[in-house]
Amino acid sequence: xxxxxxxxxxPCGLRVPVDAEGARQxxxxxxxxxxxxxxxxxxxxxxxxxxxxxxYDAPTPEAVRTTAxxxxxxVDRITQVSVLDPxxxx
Amino acid sequence: xxxxxxxxxxxTPAVGSAELFxxxxxxxxxxxxxxxxxxxxxxxxxxxxxxxxxxKTSLLQKFCGESGPRVRILWGACDPLFTPRPxxxxxxxxxxxxxxxxxxxxxxDKPHDVANALLRELEAPSPTVLVLEDLHWADEATxxxxxxxxxxxxxxxxxxxASYRDEELSPTHPLRVILGELPPGESVDRLELAGLSPEAVxxxxxxxxxxxxxxxxxxxxxxxxxxxxxxxxxxxxPRTVRDAVLARxxxxxxxxxxxxxxxxxxxxxxxxxxxxALVGGTVGDIGECLSSGMLTAEGDRxxxxxxxxxxxxxxxxxxxxxxxxxxxxxxxxxxxDDRAPDLARLAHHAEGAxxxxxxxxxxxxxxxxxxxxxxxxxxxxxxxxxxRFGQALPxxxxxxxxxxxxxxxxxxxxxxxxxxxxxxxxxIRRATGDKIRQGEILIRKARTxxxxxxxxxERALTDEAVKVxxxxxSSGALARAYGLEAANGLVQDRMDEAIEFGRRAIxxxxxxxxxxxxxxxxxxxxxxxxxxxxxxxxxxxxxxxxLAREADLPVEVGRGYLNLIATLGEGRREWKLAEPYxxxxxxxxxxxxxxxxxxxxxxxxAESALHGGxxxxxxxxxxxxxxxxxSTVMGPRFGGLIVLARVRARRGDPEVWPLLDDAxxxxxxxxxxxxxxxxxxxxxxTAWLEGRREAAVQESELAFDLALERGEPxxxxxxxxxxxxxxxxxxxxxxxxxxxxxxxxxxxxQAAELWTELGAPYEAALALSGADSEELLRRSLDALQDLxxxxxxxxxxxxxxxxxxxxxxxxxxxxxxxxxxxxxxxEVEVLGLVAEGLRNADIAERLFLSQKTVGHHVSSILRKLDxxxxxxxxxxxxxxxxxPGAASRSEL
Numbered sequence: 001x002x003x004x005x006x007x008x009x010x011p012c013g014l015r016v017p018v019d020a021e022g023a024r025q026x027x028x029x030x031x032x033x034x035x036x037x038x039x040x041x042x043x044x045x046x047x048x049x050x051x052x053x054x055x056y057d058a059p060t061p062e063a064v065r066t067t068a069x070x071x072x073x074x075v076d077r078i079t080q081v082s083v084l085d086p087x088x089x090x
Numbered sequence: 091x092x093x094x095x096x097x098x099x100x101x102t103p104a105v106g107s108a109e110l111f112x113x114x115x116x117x118x119x120x121x122x123x124x125x126x127x128x129x130x131x132x133x134x135x136x137x138x139x140x141x142x143x144x145x146k147t148s149l150l151q152k153f154c155g156e157s158g159p160r161v162r163i164l165w166g167a168c169d170p171l172f173t174p175r176p177x178x179x180x181x182x183x184x185x186x187x188x189x190x191x192x193x194x195x196x197x198x199d200k201p202h203d204v205a206n207a208l209l210r211e212l213e214a215p216s217p218t219v220l221v222l223e224d225l226h227w228a229d230e231a232t233x234x235x236x237x238x239x240x241x242x243x244x245x246x247x248x249x250x251x252a253s254y255r256d257e258e259l260s261p262t263h264p265l266r267v268i269l270g271e272l273p274p275g276e277s278v279d280r281l282e283l284a285g286l287s288p289e290a291v292x293x294x295x296x297x298x299x300x301x302x303x304x305x306x307x308x309x310x311x312x313x314x315x316x317x318x319x320x321x322x323x324x325x326x327x328p329r330t331v332r333d334a335v336l337a338r339x340x341x342x343x344x345x346x347x348x349x350x351x352x353x354x355x356x357x358x359x360x361x362x363x364x365x366x367a368l369v370g371g372t373v374g375d376i377g378e379c380l381s382s383g384m385l386t387a388e389g390d391r392x393x394x395x396x397x398x399x400x401x402x403x404x405x406x407x408x409x410x411x412x413x414x415x416x417x418x419x420x421x422x423x424x425x426x427d428d429r430a431p432d433l434a435r436l437a438h439h440a441e442g443a444x445x446x447x448x449x450x451x452x453x454x455x456x457x458x459x460x461x462x463x464x465x466x467x468x469x470x471x472x473x474x475x476x477x478r479f480g481q482a483l484p485x486x487x488x489x490x491x492x493x494x495x496x497x498x499x500x501x502x503x504x505x506x507x508x509x510x511x512x513x514x515x516x517x518i519r520r521a522t523g524d525k526i527r528q529g530e531i532l533i534r535k536a537r538t539x540x541x542x543x544x545x546x547x548e549r550a551l552t553d554e555a556v557k558v559x560x561x562x563x564s565s566g567a568l569a570r571a572y573g574l575e576a577a578n579g580l581v582q583d584r585m586d587e588a589i590e591f592g593r594r595a596i597x598x599x600x601x602x603x604x605x606x607x608x609x610x611x612x613x614x615x616x617x618x619x620x621x622x623x624x625x626x627x628x629x630x631x632x633x634x635x636x637l638a639r640e641a642d643l644p645v646e647v648g649r650g651y652l653n654l655i656a657t658l659g660e661g662r663r664e665w666k667l668a669e670p671y672x673x674x675x676x677x678x679x680x681x682x683x684x685x686x687x688x689x690x691x692x693x694x695x696a697e698s699a700l701h702g703g704x705x706x707x708x709x710x711x712x713x714x715x716x717x718x719x720x721s722t723v724m725g726p727r728f729g730g731l732i733v734l735a736r737v738r739a740r741r742g743d744p745e746v747w748p749l750l751d752d753a754x755x756x757x758x759x760x761x762x763x764x765x766x767x768x769x770x771x772x773x774x775x776t777a778w779l780e781g782r783r784e785a786a787v788q789e790s791e792l793a794f795d796l797a798l799e800r801g802e803p804x805x806x807x808x809x810x811x812x813x814x815x816x817x818x819x820x821x822x823x824x825x826x827x828x829x830x831x832x833x834x835x836x837x838x839x840q841a842a843e844l845w846t847e848l849g850a851p852y853e854a855a856l857a858l859s860g861a862d863s864e865e866l867l868r869r870s871l872d873a874l875q876d877l878x879x880x881x882x883x884x885x886x887x888x889x890x891x892x893x894x895x896x897x898x899x900x901x902x903x904x905x906x907x908x909x910x911x912x913x914x915x916x917e918v919e920v921l922g923l924v925a926e927g928l929r930n931a932d933i934a935e936r937l938f939l940s941q942k943t944v945g946h947h948v949s950s951i952l953r954k955l956d957x958x959x960x961x962x963x964x965x966x967x968x969x970x971x972x973x974p975g976a977a978s979r980s981e982l
Contacts, residue, residue: 061741061745065706066706069914070914072912072954077742077880080744
């Protein structure tokens with residue numbers, strides 16, 4: 001399955017509480033993604049929490065957009081990526 | 091022998107049957123599927139696949155036998171006839187259900203009608219297990235029904251079990267295509283049967299004192315072979331299945347052996363009265379055959395326990411014996427007159443008996459019947475059979491068969507064979523001086539050689555047909571010949587010619603009362619008139635559709651809808667005017683099983699949505715055409731690739747070029763502007779959006795010359811406009827369509843207005859993107875951001891920045907915040923349909939989504955609105971609409 005980095009902007013900052021509520025929110029997203037065969041692997045969040053870089057496995061870019069809409073998440077850009085391992089050559 | 095006596099005999103257990111060893115797991119899968127049907131009241135398909143002799147039938151019989159009294163079983167099997175009976179297994183099923191299904195199958199109705207009747211039958215009583223066995227032998231009509239029923243099985247509380255041998259399916263076997271098209275996952279289960287393990291074979295071998303390693307080595311654990319090898323009771327394990335079967339048969343008494351031989355001459359199960367006729371006496375020895383386990387009884391019919399055994403015995407018969415058995419079978423079957431004669435069966439025995447007169451009488455009749463129920467391949471085989479015996483025919487009779495053969499060959503795309511047959515027929519008709527028939531053959535040949543230049547020139551053949559036929563009294567053939575001339579004119583953008591010949595065709599068709607030719611030519615004239623911008627065109631096409639509906643000419647109806655939509659939409663970018671025809675057209679084609687037309691309409695639908703800025707809809711429809719269809723006509727898949735690529739390119743999403751390259755491989759070499767033009771435009775736009783202007787110009791070359799040559803104002807205008815946007819300064823002498831002409835003349839605002847009238851927001855925004863004024867550029871940027879057109883928005887934003895514009899929004903806008911409660915555009919669309927009271931299934935059909943996807947949308951809507959049911963959702967959204975400032979919920 002192709003892998004994508006999805007860039008998102010949150011003008012008011014992203015807040016995910018580090019408690020049961022935050023866990024519930026994240027799991028909700030994971031569950032809804034599963035409907036379209038989309039897997040959220042991890043995200044990198046900028047210091048000011050206004051920008052995220054999220055790594056996904058998904059069948060198509062459309063599936064990424066569909067789940068984003070279902071989760072009410074913005075999408076700036078979707079880039080297909082592959083892994084480059086710097087220590088592979090060592 | 092009465093049924094009860096027979097039943098008593100068949101209750102005798104078969105000798106050493108191995109078929110049900112190690113099948114507990116598979117029975118479990120079957121039970122689970124049936125349980126799922128009972129639990130959800132939604133139907134499922136279960137595919138059972140395995141080599142000959144692996145025990146598919148035994149497994150399914152056991153499953154059905156143990157499924158309990160409240161489950162209804164419907165069972166139909168395909169016969170190993172060289173040319174199978176059309177709808178054969180459904181005749182069996184019809185006999186079990188009676189009623190509408192039985193009537194329709196008996197009458198030989200079209201597959202979609204039979205499928206609809208079968209689906210209605212499956213609604214109650216609940217649940218039903220429908221078994222269709224050995225589908226690798228099925229005729230085309232049965233396969234059509236299978237496809238339609240499998241696709242809609244979820245609507246009925248039934249388990250549809252289909253068994254087949256994978257090894258018998260060539261890569262192009264129609265069943266393979268059907269299997270490939272089944273929706274993955276959701277309601278389809280698969281069961282592959284493997285041979286017995288060495289341990290199981292050892293257990294069976296030990297009971298008979300046979301060398302178990304040898305037995306496993308010879309049989310590879312194939313249960314049928316194991317059973318036969320054990321039953322053969324020979325000193326050594328037989329080397330082949332055939333040896334095993336013959337060894338076992340050799341232990342029967344002479345009378346029982348004669349009966350066994352007779353049964354082998356009948357490929358399907360044989361009636362008792364037929365067997366009596368074959369052996370010329372009573373069949374008292376049937377008991378011996380049944381208790382030996384070689385034959386089994388089912389109702390009042392007797393057959394081999396397995397087709398492999400029948401083949402072994404049949405091949406061992408002396409030729410004169412075979413001939414005699416076929417003669418007797420033919421006579422006995424011909425004398426039966428209680429039910430409609432089974433023509434395919436009669437023709438089979440007529441050929442086996444070497445009876446030329448009978449073949450020539452029966453095979454064409456069987457062919458006609460087969461063709462009338464849509465079993466075209468079987469019809470072709472019956473004509474082939476007749477032609478093999480056709481030496482004695484008068485010339486006109488042979489020409490007749492050749493023409494009919496060519497018709498069937500054309501339909502199933504065996505064009506070379508069709509042209510050969512037509513050439514031979516034409517020679518005969520020339521010798522007999524039959525002009526009208528000559529004209530008809532020329533028309534058929536013209537149609538057949540399209541896209542195969544090495545076999546003849548379509549136009550020259552059409553001209554010749556017209557010349558031959560104009561010398562005769564008016565005929566349907568002349569109307570069709572004019573109709574072809576008109577269609578040629580249309581395809582080659584010579585509209586005056588299309589209208590001129592089309593009108594002649596209409597006049598002749600009306601004079602001789604040929605509804606098909608009339609509908610066809612009205613269609614062509616209508617298209618030509620729409621292309622020329624004449625309002626009478628839509629009316630002509632509407633009349634064509636109406637006429638075709640009245641005369642029940644489904645293909646003409648499908649063509650009518652598609653041409654009306656495509657000519658308005660693709661031809662003149664009038665997708666808004668085309669909109670009302672999508673729903674009735676798609677509904678009709680779906681109902682009538684016109685798959686190719688349906689796909690073309692869905693492709694047009696995708697394009698229409700792209701044009702209207704509804705990119706989710708466009709991508710969904712396009713994806714349905716691109717995904718999982720191994721063999722289909724070029725058009726729809728090509729269209730799907732292009733629409734999906736354009737949606738991705740416009741959003742700035744990845745994986746665009748692989749789609750465009752795939753499309754280029756499929757359609758880049760065609761001479762038709764509709765393919766080359768669409769491809770060139772998509773590739774040019776994509777390169778431009780990536781900021782590669784030179785590449786954009788280069789991609790436009792793919793069709794620019796062709797468009798110039800044709801002078802077709804839309805593709806020419808679109809390509810010229812893209813070239814201008816990419817920086818080419820050139821003058822086009824030819825007329826181009828109004829919105830393009832405006833942009834080329836520097837009238838950006840006017841071009842945008844024209845696009846807005848045509849319902850094309852993206853095109854309107856792009857027209858503004860080349861303007862000089864900051865105000866127009868800002869309007870362009872706003873519109874592009876609303877559409878989620880990230881790629882073009884970036885370009886326009888850069889232009890604005892270069893002019894020193896301040897306060898530009900950074901990054902794309904969140905479209906979701908536009909809607910109350912954070913619903914997406916798609917969810918708002920679904921909610922609208924929910925409010926109309928539509929069920930998920932109806933919404934799915936309307937929006938070209940799977941029911942599952944609609945389900946997800948609905949639950950997402952309920953969640954975002956924080957309500958519990960559809961009614962509450964509708965009420966909530968009415969409240970929100972009343973207070974537009976309502977805040978949106980945002981999670982995470």
